[in-house]
Amino acid sequence: MRAHVNQILHSNAQPIVHILVKGLFLLAVGVVVAIAMVETLPNSDYTTNSFIRHIREAAWIVLTVEFFLRIWAEPERTTPRGALVSRIAYLRSPLGIVDLLAVLPAWINLVHAVDLHWFELAAALSLFKLSRYVPALSLVWNVVVRQSRSIFAALVVLSILLVVAATVIYFFEYEAQPDSFESIPQSLWWAITTMATVGYGDMAPITPIGRLIGGIAMVFGIAMFAVPAGILASGFAEELRKRDFVVNWQSVARVPLFARLDATAIASVAQLLKPRSVSANQAIVRRGDVADSMYFIMEGEVEVELTPTPVRLKQGEFFGEIALIQNIRRTATIFSITNCRLLVLEAVDFHRLVDQVPELKEHIEQTSEERLSHNNRQSED
Template identity: 40%
Template sequence: MTKQKTFKRFLFGLLEDTGDHRVAARAIRQGIVVLIVLNVALAVLETLPEVRASYDGILIYVQLLSGLIFVIEYGLRLYVSDLHPPLRRYGPLGARLRYALHLDAVVDLIAALPFLLVIFLPDNSFTVVVVLRLLRFLKLARYSPAIRSLLQAIASERWALMGATMIVSGVILLAATVMYLIENDAQPDKFNSIPHAIWWAIATVTTVGYGDVVPVTGLGKTVGGFFMLLGYGLIALPVGIIASAFAREIHSRDFVVTWSMVARVPLFEDLKATEIADVARLLQAQKVKAGKIIAEKGDVADRMFFISEGTAEIELNSGTVYLSNGDFFGELALIHQRPRKSTIKAFHDCDLLVLEAHALQLMMEKAPGLATKILKEAERRHDEALNAAGDLASEELAQADVVRGEEDTDQSEMFSDDKARPEDVSDDEKPSS
């Protein structure tokens, strides 16, 4: 692989958070989020005359610098876009054209446009630039799974929302018509026609109630009160649709993430998708604060851990092993329950998913076929690591980031590219997580 291709893959890993440089990718992602929030805040504050008069020079430099960063980011994303698996088959040019039309890329382009407009249209683009700078907050959807889930929920329920909108519109039209017929004689200036009454109907049904147009007759007040109460139920209709769709989307996303983590475990690699889903349902959530012990040396290893968020730390003779988002440990503990030979701590706050051995065994008792597959794989893996006391298997160690201890300078060949090579770790050094 040429240096250019290597550098391109390195950039792709940083921008899309798919490579080994997790810390750098996370720092870039968080830096862009801060920059987006800062830009939106400055775009709002800059409209204040006193702020613009006092800090005009600083604001211009900040906006130009952040705009340049957004332009560079857009260019780099476009440059590496042909490495996206779904786009590779279209070739370099076709992949970039298709990526440029993707919604995320369009939002990135909108974020970059203010910088270009300030350069090429400095005198005529103030209003457009302010609007586009405010639209930069749309970029947060790329970095916020919650926002993306909400947008997907709205998109998935668009027909139901359109139906709810039609119902609300019909009620507003009905309220305006009835109130026009009742109040026209008493207030010809305010209820001169149905279109005039629609303003009152919208303010009433949406429960805003500006008070600039109100019924004065007894019948009008009675009808108005009825539509006010009806408005509460109508407003709850789209809210309920979006809330249920959002909850379903979050649950679906979490299940997919959990399913994918379970599917990566070699002990379950021969299972069907439905069987992996059954195992995933056994997982229990656990939160551990930074510095607290997850599993202590000498305890019976009777559970397996998945890290959904955070970093765990394991001290070895060869160095410190760090496991982070998506990593797992304790696979062999599910079958071979031995005393742990290493203490595992939460280096950062950890959100863990725990699979207990007895829960898996109960499921295996109910499904003999599943038990046969798991036990067969466990026996094979136990034979491969017969002399390795502990439950951290080679695949688990391979996923870890390792920092060498100062006393191990004679073992410099044990680690490469900040990754531990399992075949180079002696039996005594394999941690029992």
């Protein structure tokens, strides 16, 4: 039973049930967030509306059930280390804490009236639960964690510049504007808005040297705020490359041609291959074209236009190698019969790969010879 619940919560083993349960949880989150926002409207009577209150209570019940189901099923997700240890680890995890805080005000409200603002805060926290269902959010978190040291270093430098700017502007503007720049902490607000190039206008230097400092702070602010953005951008690119590499590695490992290679060799091949998706009834290569790559079929089916009988290739097979081996133009047109997912090996990488792995070269050449002899027999017939 527990394993069944774990499958529903965490995998697509039962896709319909998983989608329905996930949809119910997402709906509950959406309801509590929407009601929390609406209740803050001025002159709103939603706080006393019994129908709205019952809907919110139903949503809290759904989130509570989800929380306890996750606690109960957690031992099924982790390596054998004891049910209690697994559940405590879940409660200490970021998402476990979010799950708890999202429903805690509702529980406390059962025994003691809770201020409405705590429900609003809990509703906002429940939005972090979406990271389970939206891959982009988990990607953001992974990038932040991996780049945390670089981001921390950039924030330290930025903090130093903010304090320096606040101190200097206080020194030069205090006498001219004692009410606006009455202390360094108050001047720090000016430094933040200036270096962030927001400029609310509530505090502005009026002395020539103060304006010069403000201009310098803006320039440094643009540069320093761009550093964390650049770190995150490079982190996103690196994370996407890693995910593509993992997908390619798994795809390459399933190709019969590479089945005998060890993990290191498969990793080398995966770095050379580029994924490509092709819709049904599309020409992948045409007869007479310059041969610039060969293709491995990961999903779908293609047809090689040969006379008199076309040949169909399916998942795990490859094509386009004959022209590369013989250094000639394409000898046939190949169309996709269904939607296809291919891995593309460019000509330069192909020759490098077959030189490094003689077994692959032998297998590919043998396959191409068999295909050529088959084509010749068909032509003679």
